[in-house]
Amino acid sequence: MLRTLGKTGIEITPIGLGCMQFAGTANVTRWMVRPIGQDTATSVVRAALDGGVNWFDTAEMYGNGHSERMLATALKSCGITPGEVTVATKWAPLGRTAASITRTIGDRLRHLGGFPVDLHQIHMPTGSLSSIPAQLKAMAGLLKAGRIRSVGVSNFSARQLELAHRVLAAEGITLASNQVRINLVHRNVERDGVLDTARRLGVTLIAYSPLEGGLLTGRFHDDPALARSAPVMRRFFGRRELSAQGLARTRPLIDELRAIGQAYGVTISQVAINWVINRYGDTVVAIPGASKPRQAAEAAAAMDFRLTESEIGRLNELSLT
C-alpha cells in the first residue's frame, strides 16, 4: 500500500499527518488552528503511528519552528528514532530572498532535533524577493550538500510546476511533490492543469485540507452554531461554505458520505479522506490535520478500506466542481 514520493524512492503511506495543528501561538497560524499542548500533540502523533502512518508534514511557518519542535518531541516520546519515519517541512518565502533557504536550514534541522528533512518544500510561489528558479537552485544546493533528501513545492500552478521541474532537472534532481488543497469540495487540480502536469512529470500531489478544515466531517451540518467558535481565519476563508446556504448546498454530499460510511462501518470523514487518496490513483496522498488523538486515529484508519469506482463516481457527482 506504500506509495513513492515522486521519483525519489522515498516510500510513504497514502495518509500522512498534517502538523499545522502543532503551531502554538507564535505567529499568524494561531488564527487558523487552536493551540494544543505537547502532551496532546504526542498523543496525536502516537495515534497516527499506531494507525500505520509513516510520515509527517510540518513547516517553518507553523509557529516559527514550534510545530517542528513539537513533532520531534512527540516522535521521540513515541520511541521513534531518526530515519524510521519520513519528515517533510517547508521554507517560508514571505519577504525573503532565496539565500534564506540556505541560511535557515540549520534552524529547521535544529528544531527537528535530529530528525532529517526528508522533503523540503517552498511553502508558496509568491512573496519571495527572489525568482522561483533562484529558490529551486538554493534547494538543489541543499540536496547536493546532503542537508535535505528531496525537494518539493506547495501551492504551485501547472506552469510554475513545469518551471520548478525544469530548473531542478538541469541540476540533475527530480521534483518530488506539489502540496495543494484537494478535497471533495475543492477539485481545482482537475481543471487547472496541476493534476495532468503532476502525472506527466511523475510528481506526487500532497493534498492539504482533505477535510476542508472539518467541513467534510459533517460536524457543521449537524450543528451550524459550531462554525461561530471556529478559529477566525477558518471562519473567514470558509465563510461561503459555512453559511446557511453553503451548508445546504453540501448537505446532499454529507448525506451520501454518511450512507457510504455506514456500509463500511466508518465515519463521514473517513469516506472523504478515502476519496482523496483513491480518486486520483497513486498520484495524490493526503495529510489530514488532527488536534485530538481520536481524529488522527480515524484519519489513519481511512487507509483500511477502499471505495469502489461507483461510490467514487457518486461522490464526484454530488461534490462541487
Ligand SMILES: NC(=O)c1ccc[n+]([C@@H]2O[C@H](COP(=O)([O-])OP(=O)(O)OC[C@H]3O[C@@H](n4cnc5c(N)ncnc54)[C@H](OP(=O)(O)O)[C@@H]3O)[C@@H](O)[C@H]2O)c1
Ligand atoms: N501547504 C499549505 O499551504 C497548507 C495549507 C493548509 C494546511 N496545510 C497542511 O495540511 C494539513 C491539514 O490541513 P487543515 O488542517 O487545513 O485541514 P483538514 O485536515 O481538512 O482539517 C483538519 C481539522 O478538521 C477537524 N477534524 C479532523 N478530523 C476530525 C474528525 N474525525 N472529526 C471531527 N473533526 C475532525 C479538526 O478540527 P479541530 O482541530 O477544530 O477539532 C482538524 O484540526 C495541515 O496540518 C498542514 O500540515 C498546508
